[in-house]
Amino acid sequence: MRAVHLARVLAVSLLTSSGVALAAEPLILEDAKLVPTDGSPQGRFGNSVAIDGDVAVVGATDGASMPEQSRPGAAYVFERQSNGTWRQTAKLLPATEDGTSNFGTSVAVEGDVIVVGCYFSPLTAVFERQGGVWTRVATLGDTGGVDVGIRNGTIITSFVEGADLYQRGANGWAKVQRLQNGVPQADADYVGPGVAIADNYAIHGSYGVDETTPGSPSGTAYIYTLGANHTWTGAPPTAITRPNGGPGADGFSSWVDIDGSTAIIAAVPFPFIFQRNAQGVWNPIQTIEGAASISGNTLLAGAPLGFVRAYRRTSSGTWTHQASLASSTNDFVNAFQIKGSRAIGGSYDRPGAFVFTLPATLRPNPPLVQEDLEDGTANGWVAQPNSTFFVASADGTRAYRQTNTASGATSIYQSADWDRQSIQADITPRAYATGTGDRWFGLMVRYTDPNNYYYITVRNSNTVLLRRIQNGVVQTLATAPLQVVLNRPYPLRLESHGQKLRVLSAGREILSVFDSALTHGRPGVTMYRTQADYDNLILNPDPSRILKDENFNSETIRMDWDYANYAYQWVKLPNTTVFTQPSVGGGAYMVAGPTEGYANQSIRARMRATQFSGADRWFGLIGRYVDASNYYYITVRSSNNISLRKLANGVATTLDTAAMPVALNTWYNLRLDIVGNKLRAYVDERLVLEATDASSPHAAGRYGVGSYKTAAEADDFLAVQP
Incomplete structure (x- = not known):
């Protein structure tokens, strides 16, 4: 058959409040x-x-x-x-x-x-x-x-x-x-x-x-x-x-x-x-x-x-x-x-x-589960023997903490026995047991019992291993380097879909293999002789998908960006080329993605201001952009704070804010997550702001960067559907 080039809009699914989403097609x-x-x-x-x-x-x-x-x-x-x-x-x-x-x-x-x-x-x-x-x-x-x-x-x-x-x-x-x-x-x-x-x-x-x-x-x-x-x-x-x-x-x-x-x-x-x-x-x-x-x-x-x-x-x-x-x-x-x-x-x-x-049977997805622990409970999670899991306060938020370093520790989410399965979390290792040998923390999928599951181990020897344990026998399927430092958060994701398993770090794939030994089971968190915090867990049947990956190395304006008030330029730095917006005359933004947009987004970019035109000016990330009067955004402000906001029909509302030193010509690694009605802002992968928007006025939208009366630069833009 002759190749044909056809099209249709995919309906996006909107998550409900904490923990559950509407079911959708896989x-x-x-x-x-x-x-x-x-x-x-x-x-x-x-x-x-x-x-x-x-x-x-x-x-x-x-x-x-x-x-x-x-x-x-x-x-x-x-x-x-x-x-x-x-x-x-x-x-x-x-x-x-x-x-x-x-x-x-x-x-x-x-x-x-x-x-x-x-x-x-x-x-x-x-x-x-x-x-x-x-x-x-x-x-x-x-x-x-x-x-x-x-x-x-x-x-x-x-x-x-x-x-x-x-x-x-x-x-x-x-x-x-x-x-x-x-x-x-x-x-x-x-x-x-x-x-x-x-x-x-x-x-x-x-x-x-x-x-x-x-x-x-x-x-x-x-x-x-x-x-x-x-x-x-x-x-x-x-x-x-x-x-x-x-x-x-x-x-x-x-x-x-x-x-x-x-x-x-x-x-x-x-x-x-x-x-x-x-x-x-x-x-x-x-x-x-x-x-x-x-x-x-x-x-x-x-x-x-x-x-x-x-x-x-x-x-x-x-x-x-x-x-x-x-x-x-x-x-x-x-x-x-x-x-x-x-x-x-x-x-x-x-x-x-x-x-x-394609699997023989296509069924509607079970609901996505999102657990930010802010209600003080870890509903649905069951800790296994020798584990000491509890919800703890940490760095201004709550996390699922495990403190035993004498042995291994595991907790399983009981209500997700799926064949297609993803688990994502921001994981912060807090302490290792003394002595020699590898210590590690990780994630699990397709867990049926203590002797059968897939898992990743992020090890203090600065490696990540993707492993299978089947009938009690451990086999390493793939490895990759990953620098590990205590008290630093690691955004990790483990996926199992059909015979393919993937490991992602900060939204990008670092490992993938094919294996058909284990076909279903539950997701979980696991570690060995390590104390660690798990936060913002997302459990869903779908794999992660890159929506936009732009390093701005091309010196031509890509047609898949829409912009307003930007004076576009590319600036060659010693080791890279960055996108710059030199105007300080007013608001400016640049967004990408289909008009219909996506509901769930994780957006990252490296940004800095080169000039503020006055007090309380800002630059930042934009998510679920519907039009110039409707979107969510985070702003890094000249008044030395960062805020998480929404714009609805042209009216701005601050959802959360925190003090943060802001300096010109300093790069900030920003991240904005919008999943269901939960919003989170990160700097250098550390959670700094979070909010629940009960009204959720923007069900889906596009993604990009913006500034107000600020000359700014951006690089390494990445938007992911988690």
């Missing part, structure tokens, strides 16, 4: 990000994608619009290794006779066969895996190939009036049938419609001679019944036009997909889902914005925020949104395909491709 991150070993010199890596089991194919075309401007393009092959990682195993190139235009416009894979289409050339390439090597075995056709597919050993390719079917015979691949009912467009660059093939049906579109010419033929999709040899039986195809009529040439059937007895047919504004009934009639059952790929009872649809929505068929035959697929680095997924339990998405802007695994 967020599934990639198992792997696929990047070409040669840097994709052809460009637009991720323009087309296909997957079948342990083989993924990614097309890379240069994206030029005219043949004389184009380079050949390529298709990259990745294969899943026994340890769960994906490795590039081949780069497929066009033969000399193929011409030079956009090889890799479309790709398809089934078993040991890969098909590669080319927009400006009529020739389609077929590669087979022979002795572990992908070898070109055929060049098909002379009139099409912009869209390709393969099912049960039959290849389908498009041509200007329909589709061709090819099968492998004694003398190699040969055309066995032509499906020809479409109307060619007048555009000289038009080389064919969308095509697709299923076990029992083939489909091609015909979307009108000219979409801008009144009276052009109506867009029509043609569905052909396939016989026992997977070729057309000769029975008249079913011609499907837009339900309830509509304009003649409006793009209906410009792309198509089919699986089983369900077809997706493009339309404006939303694609139609057709279902064949027992009488052989194809009926429209619903429209789904962005729908483009189907496999069995799972359907994928694109979204303008750059992720993909997964739908599952219900018992009534309709489709419901049950999960969202997104890249952990917030890359925009432009093209995607699903086959079985695996999906692949392409992002040609960065470039990259992402492999996802």
Whole structure:
């Protein structure tokens, strides 16, 4: 199927007050990000994608619009290794006779066969895996190939009036049938419609001679019944036009997909889902914005925020949104395909491709739990033997403290026996037991009993270990360096989703592995011969996702920032380039993210003031930005304090404030967390302000930096969805 670039807005979920959130559909991150070993010199890596089991194919075309401007393009092959990682195993190139235009416009894979289409050339390439090597075995056709597919050993390719079917015979691949009912467009660059093939049906579109010419033929999709040899039986195809009529040439059937007895047919504004009934009639059952790929009872649809929505068929035959697929680095997924339990998405802007695994059952998330301990209790936590946990006052807040250093200590949250699981906390080690040997503190997931769980240990030997204990046997899965100092807080997160486990520190991944030994359990906190405080614990089924990662090293204004009153400049310092706002004339802000925004945000940046224009001026971070009159923010002020505020309909309200020395040309590492109706402000990862906003006027929004009558600099901006 030709890569399609579709979109839809994801509804954000809003947490309720302390501890609980509304349930929402799961967020599934990639198992792997696929990047070409040669840097994709052809460009637009991720323009087309296909997957079948342990083989993924990614097309890379240069994206030029005219043949004389184009380079050949390529298709990259990745294969899943026994340890769960994906490795590039081949780069497929066009033969000399193929011409030079956009090889890799479309790709398809089934078993040991890969098909590669080319927009400006009529020739389609077929590669087979022979002795572990992908070898070109055929060049098909002379009139099409912009869209390709393969099912049960039959290849389908498009041509200007329909589709061709090819099968492998004694003398190699040969055309066995032509499906020809479409109307060619007048555009000289038009080389064919969308095509697709299923076990029992083939489909091609015909979307009108000219979409801008009144009276052009109506867009029509043609569905052909396939016989026992997977070729057309000769029975008249079913011609499907837009339900309830509509304009003649409006793009209906410009792309198509089919699986089983369900077809997706493009339309404006939303694609139609057709279902064949027992009488052989194809009926429209619903429209789904962005729908483009189907496999069995799972359907994928694109979204303008750059992720993909997964739908599952219900018992009534309709489709419901049950999960969202997104890249952990917030890359925009432009093209995607699903086959079985695996999906692949392409992002040609960065470039990259992402492999996802969908569980057999997609269930609404259990509620997110947020525990800030401010009510003086640790509800739901059960300390295990030899542990001395209690809620203690510490540094102006409350924390879950454990003081025993004679042995190990563990506390388990009892009401979260989940398969998909994340636990996050700000952890401050307070003391180690005397003597030699490693002491450590950490987090746990999928705990079923004292002999079975995953856990991380942050050790006084300045390492972090990701481990599994199974049937009492301990195995280290991964390690990384991490400098550890007593009485310093460490924001850590441990995630287990499917077979993938991740460890994050300060919002960034530091470890990840694949392991399938333990499938469910409870989250917990753990340590060995260490006293430690745990605060601001977040337990949820979803993984963390980077929303914005900007180091401002590019000296061009990125289009994904919106700004007001900023006099943008980049300043080169000895070891970095920073973003500067030199104006002291009034308020200024710069925000990023989709208009709809996100509910839960953790925002970090390194900032400093270079000039204050008078008394009580400020700079700081902005969260849940709705518009210039509605957002939350923290302000580092020239009056030597820091405040946590909200702006609602232009009226500012201070939620919390504290004294803090503030000096010009001094960098401050700031962090603003907004989770549900809880807000927290940090300096150098130390919690300095916290508040609960019962009114929660801003359910979701964007994120950024701001200042008032202050010349300021910012660097290392990071926004994360916790």
